[in-house]
Amino acid sequence: MKADPVGVAKGSYFMDGDHACAEGAIAAGCRFFAGYPITPSTEIAERIAERFPKVGGMFIQMEDELASMAAIIGAAWTGTKTMTVTSGPGFSLMMENIGLAVMMETPCVVVDVQRGGPSTGLPTLTGQADMMQARWGSHGDYELIALSPNSSQECFDLIITAFNLAEQWRVPVLFMMDECVGHMTEKVVIPDAYEITITPRKFYRGKKKDFKPYKFNGHTKIAPMVKAGDGYFFHITGLTHDERGYPLINAEAQQTNVQHLVDKINKNVDKISIVEEDNITDADVIVVSYGISSRVALKAVEFARKNGIKVGTLRLVTVWPFPEKRIKQLASQVKAFIIPEINMGQISLEIERCAAGQAPTILVPHAGGWVHDPKDIFQAIEEAVA
Amino acid sequence: MTEVATQSKKGETKPKNEKPKAVLRDDYEHPMEIYLRIERFPHIWCATCGIGTVLTAFISGLEKSKLDIEKVTVVSGIGCTGRTAGYLRLDSFHTTHGRAIPFATGLALGNPKLKVVVISGDGDLTAIGGNHFIHAARRNLDLTIICVNNFNYAMTGGQAGPTTPMEAIASTAPYGCYEYPFNLPFLAESSGAVFVARWTALHIRRLTNTIAEALLKPGFSFIEVICPCATLYARRNRLGDGLDLMRFYHDNAIIKHGANTREVDIEYQKQIIVGKFVDIDKPTFLQQRDRFLKNKLGNQFIPYKEPVS
Numbered sequence: 001m002k003a004d005p006v007g008v009a010k011g012s013y014f015m016d017g018d019h020a021c022a023e024g025a026i027a028a029g030c031r032f033f034a035g036y037p038i039t040p041s042t043e044i045a046e047r048i049a050e051r052f053p054k055v056g057g058m059f060i061q062m063e064d065e066l067a068s069m070a071a072i073i074g075a076a077w078t079g080t081k082t083m084t085v086t087s088g089p090g091f092s093l094m095m096e097n098i099g100l101a102v103m104m105e106t107p108c109v110v111v112d113v114q115r116g117g118p119s120t121g122l123p124t125l126t127g128q129a130d131m132m133q134a135r136w137g138s139h140g141d142y143e144l145i146a147l148s149p150n151s152s153q154e155c156f157d158l159i160i161t162a163f164n165l166a167e168q169w170r171v172p173v174l175f176m177m178d179e180c181v182g183h184m185t186e187k188v189v190i191p192d193a194y195e196i197t198i199t200p201r202k203f204y205r206g207k208k209k210d211f212k213p214y215k216f217n218g219h220t221k222i223a224p225m226v227k228a229g230d231g232y233f234f235h236i237t238g239l240t241h242d243e244r245g246y247p248l249i250n251a252e253a254q255q256t257n258v259q260h261l262v263d264k265i266n267k268n269v270d271k272i273s274i275v276e277e278d279n280i281t282d283a284d285v286i287v288v289s290y291g292i293s294s295r296v297a298l299k300a301v302e303f304a305r306k307n308g309i310k311v312g313t314l315r316l317v318t319v320w321p322f323p324e325k326r327i328k329q330l331a332s333q334v335k336a337f338i339i340p341e342i343n344m345g346q347i348s349l350e351i352e353r354c355a356a357g358q359a360p361t362i363l364v365p366h367a368g369g370w371v372h373d374p375k376d377i378f379q380a381i382e383e384a385v386a
Numbered sequence: 387m388t389e390v391a392t393q394s395k396k397g398e399t400k401p402k403n404e405k406p407k408a409v410l411r412d413d414y415e416h417p418m419e420i421y422l423r424i425e426r427f428p429h430i431w432c433a434t435c436g437i438g439t440v441l442t443a444f445i446s447g448l449e450k451s452k453l454d455i456e457k458v459t460v461v462s463g464i465g466c467t468g469r470t471a472g473y474l475r476l477d478s479f480h481t482t483h484g485r486a487i488p489f490a491t492g493l494a495l496g497n498p499k500l501k502v503v504v505i506s507g508d509g510d511l512t513a514i515g516g517n518h519f520i521h522a523a524r525r526n527l528d529l530t531i532i533c534v535n536n537f538n539y540a541m542t543g544g545q546a547g548p549t550t551p552m553e554a555i556a557s558t559a560p561y562g563c564y565e566y567p568f569n570l571p572f573l574a575e576s577s578g579a580v581f582v583a584r585w586t587a588l589h590i591r592r593l594t595n596t597i598a599e600a601l602l603k604p605g606f607s608f609i610e611v612i613c614p615c616a617t618l619y620a621r622r623n624r625l626g627d628g629l630d631l632m633r634f635y636h637d638n639a640i641i642k643h644g645a646n647t648r649e650v651d652i653e654y655q656k657q658i659i660v661g662k663f664v665d666i667d668k669p670t671f672l673q674q675r676d677r678f679l680k681n682k683l684g685n686q687f688i689p690y691k692e693p694v695s
Contacts, residue, residue: 006688031690032496034488053679056688058495063521067488070481074461074492077479078500079693082492100482203695227695228477228493229500231456235423235472237480246426247472247480 022047099138116368143265283312300377434628436587436613447597484514544618
């Protein structure tokens, strides 16, 4: 399906990542937004507040992030595409109902414009330290999808992918920006509506009495949904449940329910995962990065290549689910992985796990507040091949 | 018994462990069957619990309101009352602790044609969910909130909560509660609710009528229902069984329509003022929003429309 032209502000702009993200969401068909102001994500909410009344969207500023997250799940069950945006402290509060969205298999998009943490940390300065929280933040076992854009243009393009993936897999999709990407102003080209592909909500079309909100018998088939108010009289719960959505409190039901939640993502990594590779084939070292760090790393890579070092790059466009298979493959052919990230080592641990001793992983950490000095990344590359 | 039956003559035996399910017999018809997920019965509530009575009153009130039940959605939080949504054959959502109101907000704004009802307990709505409660009332969202108040957290074993009266004993107030409790009607009215009422589980007819009225009232309507919890609250405080509590309501509930909500505090084992306290008219969140934006933006304003499938 193509995008609704009403929401597509075609043209070339000089725009920051936050605004581009808002425009992308509107283009993707998002028409319900609930949020709570927090730096550095507020500009997204502001842009939506201004634009929604003119495109037929519903904006509400809630009393906190707990409420924002709950509201977008409720709204999703009326058939609309929903989003909320936040940063670290608010992301922590949203964890409760991100778990509910996972359990209720509700498509929605949560944007986290990361700043330095822990706690209030660095409200106005950048960080990438919520990556593991994105993966594990809510209690219990589950899998979801997280994307990480690295430019204003990508904030626009990739948030559309986020909405599409949410619909395709009936899962909350986390959009892991960072303060730099959010506040960096660059050229953004918004194409014609007919050039934007949208995954519409898959609605159930069978007999009303046969409707079940879930399908646990195969990870390739995601059950179609219905809307509240259409006479299906369906029930859904955050409790462990059967395919009818009815609570079932026992170990077998838990096994079936959780296995399904995990399988539908884990067994489809190849269909979900997006990575961007460059000069991989004969690389001695590979710099693995995401978000703003991938832009900074380019400078170091360029310098290393000038110095005759064979460096490849791999950018995680989707961070979760993790491209485990690909990293394993590459681990057998390179001397080392270099992972610059604005945290004290999160994704690097995941690379280390996947490399499983085949290649060393070298973390270039940064506590946050600013991006890496490319020299530090270059130095790590140099040491790796020495 | 079942064991024996399984071992007896083949052909006539019932499968092992199959309990007789009276409610599923073909010839059986409960008058409220179409509103209930009978297949989920027996329900989890204790004997003489008042929540079932509230459920009955809700169904009767819903019938009385003549609303299209396809457009009525029920949301519950967590707790004994939180299970209500699961027994109603309506579009029904059992959400997270305290978040029934914001979840309901999403439903109500996502599809303004829905009548969204929140049925949950006092702890869920006014302790962990207290912030959502006051803000939904402030916004005058088109929601009907039925709050079953049994003075304690019953699902988790009878802990003290924001409505536990001073002196009352609870598992986390073993020497008696020494905190000031909420006066819920006053909280609702001062936060902006347009309709506020209180009944006990004894006042079934009046509660039913009030529920019907609240369902048809645009804006934030709030009904508190004082409910017996014989298993925990009454037992710990040696107040007798459910019937004794009903007798207590009979002797101590005073109907005072239009009472000043400031004066309807509930003290331990003292009188309970019940009735319809507030019924005013004021534009709802959506009416206010649409009128306001239309006024400011003119033809640029595109009203929100619920999606079509």
